[in-house]
Structures are given as structure tokens and as C-alpha cells.
Amino acid sequence: MIQRSFECKGITLRGLLQEGKGTPIIALHGWLDNAGSFDLLCRSLTHRTILALDLAGHGRSDHRHLTSDYSIWKDVAEVSQVISQLGWSKVILLGHSRGAAITTLSAAVLGDTVEAVIWVDGGFPMLEQDDFVSQLKKSVDHQLRERRPKRVFRSKDQAIAARLRSHFKLTRDQVEQLMVRGIVQHELGYSWSSDPRLMDASPVRLNNAQMNDALQAITAPILLLFAEDESETMTQWRNKLRALEGIESKGYVGEHHLHMDVKTAAMMAADIEDWLKRSTTS
Numbered sequence: 001m002i003q004r005s006f007e008c009k010g011i012t013l014r015g016l017l018q019e020g021k022g023t024p025i026i027a028l029h030g031w032l033d034n035a036g037s038f039d040l041l042c043r044s045l046t047h048r049t050i051l052a053l054d055l056a057g058h059g060r061s062d063h064r065h066l067t068s069d070y071s072i073w074k075d076v077a078e079v080s081q082v083i084s085q086l087g088w089s090k091v092i093l094l095g096h097s098r099g100a101a102i103t104t105l106s107a108a109v110l111g112d113t114v115e116a117v118i119w120v121d122g123g124f125p126m127l128e129q130d131d132f133v134s135q136l137k138k139s140v141d142h143q144l145r146e147r148r149p150k151r152v153f154r155s156k157d158q159a160i161a162a163r164l165r166s167h168f169k170l171t172r173d174q175v176e177q178l179m180v181r182g183i184v185q186h187e188l189g190y191s192w193s194s195d196p197r198l199m200d201a202s203p204v205r206l207n208n209a210q211m212n213d214a215l216q217a218i219t220a221p222i223l224l225l226f227a228e229d230e231s232e233t234m235t236q237w238r239n240k241l242r243a244l245e246g247i248e249s250k251g252y253v254g255e256h257h258l259h260m261d262v263k264t265a266a267m268m269a270a271d272i273e274d275w276l277k278r279s280t281t282s
Contacts, residue, residue, distance in 0.1 A: 001042070004051065006085050008078045011062040015053035018042050023115050023280070024049040025092045026079065028099030030122070030257075032166070032194050034059030034181040037096065041259050044269030053082065055099065057195035059181040064195070069139075071202050075102045076109055083113065092276070096120040096259060108217040116280050117222045118272060120259050124211055124241055135205055142200035150196060152189045159183060159190045169229075174260040215244065221279040224249040225268055227258045248275065 001016040015035050025048055027038045035052035036059070042050050054061035055075055064070060079102065083091055092115050095103035100122030107114040117123075153159040156179065163175045170178075184193045226238045228251040242249045250271055258264050 001052075006078075006082045008056075008081045011056055011064060011078075013053060013056060013062070013078060013082065014060040015051050016042075018046075018048070018050045018052075020045075020047045020049040022048055022276075023090050023092050024051065024086070024088050025094050026050075026083070027052040028055060028075075028079070028093070028095040028102050029053075029058065030097030030099050032058070032192075032198060033096070033099075033178055033257075034194075036177050036179075036181045037257065037260055038094075039177055039180075040262055040265035041269060044266045045272065051082070051086070053079075054181060055102075057198050059193060064197070069143075069200065069203065070195070070198050071204070072098065072102050072206075073105060076105045079106045080110060083110070089113065090115045092116045092118065092280075094118040094120065094272075095122060097122040097256065101125055104211065104214055104218070107220055108214040111217075112219060114218070114220045116220050116276060117218065119222065119224045119226075119241070120268075121225070121227050121238070121256050123222070123224060124215070124244065125206060132204070135201065136203050138201040139203040147196070150191050152186075152191050154189045156183065156190055159192065163192070168256040170255075170257055170260075174257055177260055222247050223272070223275050223279070225258070225271065226251050227254045227256055228252060229255050248279075 001018050004015050004017045006013045027050055029035060029037045035054045038052040042052060056078060057063050057070055068074070091113060093103035093107055100119040101124065103117050103119065104123050107117045153162065160172060160175045163178070164170060164172065182193050184191050224241055224247050226241065226249060241247065252258050252264050252267060254261055254264050259268060
């Protein structure tokens with residue numbers, strides 16, 4: 001894998017490029033993850049050209065300026081800039097969770113540039129209409145609150161333990177995959193590199209009507225690869241995704257980070273290859 005960097009309107013994004021054949025794939029990770037989350041999937045798609053990108057505020061990419069925020073439409077503009085800098089006329093967008101939602105908006109905006117879209121346990125927030133003022137107030141409160149120093153861990157084991165307590169279930173091995181690009185060592189110990197402001201509320205949340213408009217604008221075929229875990233809330237959300245018109249889907253036993261399991265990643269890669277042969281010219 002080759003380290004790459006991209007200048008995008010004042011910030012530098014970094015990622016890993018695997019050189020191969022076919023229409024290039026841009027892989028966009030989930031919230032608080034980084035490009036390392038696609039390591040196993042890339043290994044199983046070894047003949048493919050894949051750019052696994054650290055999105056802004058994650059991994060080894062720059063944090064946004066203090067006057068900016070992490071609304072996902074900002075990522076859409078940066079994905080477009082990365083494609084332009086690489087000189088790619090056609091791409092396949094692959095995204096996990098938050099990254100999958102970014103692929104949806106990007107595919108809507110980029111039109112025929114996108115040959116196919118692959119969602120990994122994500123793609124469509126499925127939000128109900130929020131109270132606009134309450135959401136905006138929450139965002140303003142977060143922006144104005146006093147910032148605590150970034151948490152420092154005395155050892156990597158402590159950093160791993162903290163991430164294992166996060167919202168989505170992860171194994172130690174999966175956290176270690178994320179650590180390669182997600183941990184910074186300094187004289188006091190270790191810190192996760194992600195920007196703490198990623199925890200802030202967005203000023204505006206996309207609603208179902210807006211996401212439906214985006215979906216209608218996508219001309220590329222869409223594949224959903226989802227986890228079959230025991231979470232009732234997540235299962236309801238996945239069922240809504242599967243019910244979307246024109247979406248092909250396949251489930252795998254596992255949790256939200258299913259693509260970071262060795263066996264599951266291999267199965268997913270085989271299914272991706274099969275689907276691309278049936279659905280595109282790639």
C-alpha cells in the first residue's frame with residue numbers, strides 16, 4: 001500500500017493506495033475509524049485499485065479548522081477533490097456506516113462518474129424529522145463549551161480498553177487494526193488521533209426527504225452488505241435499508257464492523273466481485 005496525501009481547500013487528507021486493475025474503488029470509513037478499517041477487505045481484493053481514505057479529523061488526516069465542523073456534506077466536496085487530483089474519470093464508492101452515507105451524497109452529486117456504490121452496514125441515516133431549533137441549539141452549546149485536553153493513555157493497552165467501551169462492539173484485534181493509523185505517541189503517552197469535535201452535534205441533520213432526493217439522483221447500482229447482529233434497533237434500520245427500491249443486499253453474521261473480521265472480509269470480497277461482474281462493466 002502506498003501512502004498518499006491530498007490538499008483539499010486548506011486541509012490535507014491522507015490515505016492508502018493499493019494499485020491494481022479495474023475501475024478504482026474509494027473506500028470511506030465510519031465515524032471515529034480510519035483507513036485501516038479496510039485493511040482486510042483490501043487484502044481480499046488484491047487485484048483491485050483501492051484508495052482507503054482517512055476522512056477529515058480521522059486517522060492521519062488533518063483536523064478541520066475551529067471555525068468549521070464535521071457535517072458530512074463537507075466530506076462530499078473533499079471526495080470530489082480527491083477524485084479530481086487522482087485523475088480518475090470513473091470510480092466505485094465503498095463506504096462503511098458514516099462513510100456509506102457520504103457515498104450516497106457523493107454519488108448523487110457526481111452522477112455518471114460513479115459506476116457503483118457499495119454500502120457496508122450504512123448508507124442512509126433513516127432519520128425522522130428533527131426539531132430544527134433543538135438540534136441547532138445542541139450544536140451551538142457543543143461549539144461554545146469549554147474543551148477538555150485530549151485524553152492521554154499511559155499505555156496502548158489503556159487506549160485499546162477505552163475504544164473497546166465505545167458504542168459499537170469491537171474486538172481487540174479490530175481495535176489494533178485501527179490503532180495503526182489512529183494512535184499518536186508523545187512524551188506523556190498515547191492519544192487517539194481523531195478530532196474530539198467529531199463528538200459534537202451537527203447544526204442540521206439530514207432528514208428522510210433529503211436522503212430520498214439524493215437516492216433518486218443516483219444512477220449507479222447499489223449493493224448493501226449488512227450485519228446480522230442481535231440489536232433490535234439496528235435490525236429495524238437495516239430492514240428499512242433493504243426495503244429501498246433497487247437495492248441489492250446480503251447479510252453476514254457479525255457486528256457493525258463486520259468488514260474487519262478476517263473470514264467475513266473474504267466472503268464480502270467474493271460477493272463484491274460477483275456483484276460487480278453482474279452489475280457493471282468493471
